[in-house]
Amino acid sequence: MKLIRAVAAGCIAFACAGNALAQAPVGPWPAKPVRFIIPFAPGGPTDIIARLAGQKLTEILGQPMVVESRAGAGGNIGTAAVAKAAPDGYTVLLTSSAYAVNVSLSPNAGYDPDRDFIPTVVVAKQANLIFVHPSLGVKSLAELLASAKTRKLAFASPGSGTTPHLTAENLFNVISKLDMTPIHFRGAGPAIAAVVGGEPLVGAGAASTPLPHIKAGRLQPIAVSSAARVAALPDVPTFAEAGFPGVEDDTWLGIFLPAGTPQPIVQRLNESVNQALRTADMREKLDALAFEPVGGTPQQFANYVKAEIAKWGKVVRAGNIKAE
Helix, strand or coil: CHHHHHHHHHHHHHHHCHHHHHCCCCCCCCCCCEEEEECCCCCCHHHHHHHHHHHHHHHHHCCCEEEEECCCHHHHHHHHHHHCCCCCCCEEEEEECHHHHHHHHCCCCCCCCCCCEEEEEEEEEEEEEEEECHHHCCCCHHHHHHHHHHCCCEEEECCCCCHHHHHHHHHHHHHCCCCCEEEECCCHHHHHHHHHCCCCCEEEEECCCCHHHHHCCCCEEEEECCCCCCCCCCCCCECCCCCCCCCCCEEEEEEEEECCCCHHHHHHHHHHHHHHHCCHHHHHHHHHCCCEECCCCHHHHHHHHHHHHHHHHHHHHHCCCCCC
16 A cells, blocks of 8 residues: 555656656657557446546547457456557557456466556556445445355455455455355446346445445445545445454556557656646546546556565465466
8 A cells, every 4th residue: 555655646746747758759649549448348447447538638649549348357358459469559458456466366367467568657546345235234344244154145246356356355255264255247347237136245346336326225335445435435434444454455547558669658648647637627537436546657657566466466375266
């Protein structure tokens, strides 16, 4: 968490350097539409951020940002496709923290996070949330854990290796010594829909996707994985408040370019995202959806990704978690 706070702080420092960065020779890029590949199904946090950022970047850069979903294999299919794309700035990966997990979870993920990509910028982050179908009749983490000890429960995840999946695995099965089975979907949207339908009764996801269903009473929020309560869910306690002070995770959404992309393109895309995050309307939209804007430099993001790979590798090994 200290590292991502440092990334967030870096956004302020980076803003001061914006004028100098903008003077870098960037050539004609972009001279045509740019494809944003998201490696998960529509409706989840990657899709939400891609569309919010894409709309603002279209205004800033003067070319359309086209969002394309390539879901499957916990994010590996779309990610591997971008790794093989031409490094010309016209195919961009916008993915989640699953990028940092899959290297441990899937030895043959189809990409090498150190070799195949340039970390460009973290757009936003948000807490992971545990939620249940109201028919389960629990309203706190203690009640959920007690129920799981008396009956067989499963939980929906947006995909094997996503941080909501690992947050839940760590909480339920590693720390609490339960035997809750994960049911993986091809993204957050399908996972949330399953819990709304009552099959299964428990879910884990980044906070933005279940938020409309919580407000409509179709889902009951239990706890969030952030250090502080989420502004959009002020009555939902953190894991620390619920008795698990060591469980503090985020789902982050970041932009990567294929290795070999010219540095001026990397710089211009980075600065444009930081510019978008400084606008009042973008920040208001993110806040309403329980996202926290981040930003920062490519080097800060690269350092953070390395730390995330190490962190989630420990969770994968501790839980003996396998790719599905």
